[in-house]
Amino acid sequence: MMDRLAFLGTLLAVVAYPVHHSDADWQKILGPDRYVILRQNGTEPAWSSPLITEHRAGVYNCAGCNLELFTSAMKYDSNDGWPSFFTVIPGTTLTSADYDLPGEERTEVHCRRCGGHLGHIFDDGPPPTHKRYCIDGLALIFQPSPKSSG
Numbered sequence: 301m302m303d304r305l306a307f308l309g310t311l312l313a314v315v316a317y318p319v320h321h322s323d324a325d326w327q328k329i330l331g332p333d334r335y336v337i338l339r340q341n342g343t344e345p346a347w348s349s350p351l352i353t354e355h356r357a358g359v360y361n362c363a364g365c366n367l368e369l370f371t372s373a374m375k376y377d378s379n380d381g382w383p384s385f386f387t388v389i390p391g392t393t394l395t396s397a398d399y400d401l402p403g404e405e406r407t408e409v410h411c412r413r414c415g416g417h418l419g420h421i422f423d424d425g426p427p428p429t430h431k432r433y434c435i436d437g438l439a440l441i442f443q444p445s446p447k448s449s450g
């Protein structure tokens with residue numbers, strides 16, 4: 301009996317995300333717009349994110365836990381209405397099957413550290429990966445690289 305309880309405890313520890321808050325706290329931390337995206341699998345309206353036209357060098361962090369997810373070198377203009385990337389910083393995200401749209405199975409991508417919903421991955425991206433990480437701008441915080449003094 302003790303062995304089984306210990307096993308279940310280990311399992312729960314693995315499943316839980318390192319960064320976790322109560323639902324009420326997430327609402328306070330994120331604000332209403334980011335909360336809907338990150339914690340309720342929402343999708344922002346197409347072409348609504350200022351990050352679509354962001355072309356400066358820098359890093360895109362998770363808006364939920366500040367984990368660095370993408371760099372500007374991974375970004376490209378997909379013309380699909382959301383910030384898009386052809387790859388992700390290794391080990392920062394997890395994926396799962398998403399059946400929210402009837403008749404369509406999509407691959408959802410979420411943050412490995414806080415579990416926040418980021419967007420979806422499609423197979424129509426550019427080489428070398430041919431992946432399109434279609435990410436809600438509200439799930440990201442852009443940190444521009446410090447300008448060099450030259």
Ligand SMILES: [Zn+2]
Pocket residue numbers: 362363364365366367411412413414415416
């Ligand atoms: Zn996160």
